[in-house]
Amino acid sequence: MNNIGILHSALNASSLRQQVISNNIANAETPGYNSKHVVFEDILKQQLSNQTNFVGKRTDPRHVVIGKSGAIPMAQTVENSDTVMQNNGNNVDIDNEMTQMGNNSLWYYTLTQQLTSQFNQLSISIKGRS
Amino acid sequence: MFDSLNISASALTAGRLRMDVSSSNIANASTTRGKFVNGVWEPYRRKMVVMEPREKSFNQVLQGELQKQTGSNPAMQGVRVTGIIEDQTPFKTVYDPTNPDANADGYVMMPNVDLSKEMVDMLAASRSYEANVTAFNSGKSMMLKALEIGR
Numbered sequence: 192m193n194n195i196g197i198l199h200s201a202l203n204a205s206s207l208r209q210q211v212i213s214n215n216i217a218n219a220e221t222p223g224y225n226s227k228h229v230v231f232e233d234i235l236k237q238q239l240s241n242q243t244n245f246v247g248k249r250t251d252p253r254h255v256v257i258g259k260s261g262a263i264p265m266a267q268t269v270e271n272s273d274t275v276m277q278n279n280g281n282n283v284d285i286d287n288e289m290t291q292m293g294n295n296s297l298w299y300y301t302l303t304q305q306l307t308s309q310f311n312q313l314s315i316s317i318k319g320r321s
Numbered sequence: 322m323f324d325s326l327n328i329s330a331s332a333l334t335a336g337r338l339r340m341d342v343s344s345s346n347i348a349n350a351s352t353t354r355g356k357f358v359n360g361v362w363e364p365y366r367r368k369m370v371v372m373e374p375r376e377k378s379f380n381q382v383l384q385g386e387l388q389k390q391t392g393s394n395p396a397m398q399g400v401r402v403t404g405i406i407e408d409q410t411p412f413k414t415v416y417d418p419t420n421p422d423a424n425a426d427g428y429v430m431m432p433n434v435d436l437s438k439e440m441v442d443m444l445a446a447s448r449s450y451e452a453n454v455t456a457f458n459s460g461k462s463m464m465l466k467a468l469e470i471g472r
Contacts, residue, residue, distance in 0.1 A: 202467070205463075206325070206463070209325045209459070209460050209463055210324050210325040210328065210397070210460075211397070212456065213325045213328040213329050213399070213453075213456045213457075214328050214374075214397040216329075216332065216449075216452050216453055217328050217329060217331060217332030217335075217399040217400045218332075218372075218374050218399075218400050219449055219452065220372070220449060221372045221373060221374055221400055222372075224374050227397075285452060289452065289455070292455070292456060292459050293459070296459045296463050299463045299466060299467075300463075300466050303466045303467060303469060303470050306470050306471075307469070307470055307471055307472065310470070310471045
């Protein structure tokens with residue numbers, strides 16, 4: 192599995208997370224709204240630690256899965272429905288959302304830096320340091 | 322691609338409308354002639370904004386599924402205002418016989434606007450507007466950072 196592929200899907204997950212957090216903040220006072228969050232790192236960790244050597248090649252998503260491939264998982268959105276923050280059934284914790292947003296954008300910056308250094312390494316191996 | 326900005330923008334629009342409605346309530350806090358009903362003037366009624374989460378239309382979801390874009394495409398598009406409703410709480414009655422709208426006993430019906438409630442609503446709208454601006458800026462700087470990949 193290549194690093195650039197992993198970084199790409201992590202960037203996608205981070206971008207999705209920003210979208211979800213924006214949506215939560217936008218609906219911070221909408222009655223009956225349930226906040227959402229994105230799960231990615233845990234799924235990725237599980238997928239990476241459960242790889243098997245014997246994997247059936249799938250050329251179509253409808254094929255039967257044989258073995259556990261190291262394919263990079265997709266980020267998933269999960270709705271939080273077990274907490275209550277306001278009387279109107281809304282459970283957006285605005286402080287938590289703002290913190291998560293700061294976290295997430297720093298994380299995104301980190302990932303872009305990583306990706307840049309991956310590309311720089313490739314460039315060095317192609318052209319040498321000049 | 323610009324979904325996160327669009328989501329914040331929808332919330333900014335809704336926040337501005339809330340602010341407008343609140344301003345209208347404060348401006349009309351003592352308007353005794355709001356509506357002409359059956360030959361009688363009725364005072365201004367306090368207005369409130371109703372909001373709901375905006376979700377993708379059936380067509381958008383179907384198109385997304387057909388093209389099978391990047392994984393789980395969340396069906397969220399921010400917030401939208403479904404309507405402005407009127408507060409049905411009873412009007413305040415004030416004794417003021419010199420007022421042109423006073424009834425035979427000298428009482429005037431005043432709007433059901435509570436100034437302190439309006440100020441609180443306005444502060445809440447203003448703070449949520451700020452939170453959405455922060456979210457917008459954060460999303461924007463993430464996108465700018467993505468443009469720097471490979472430099």
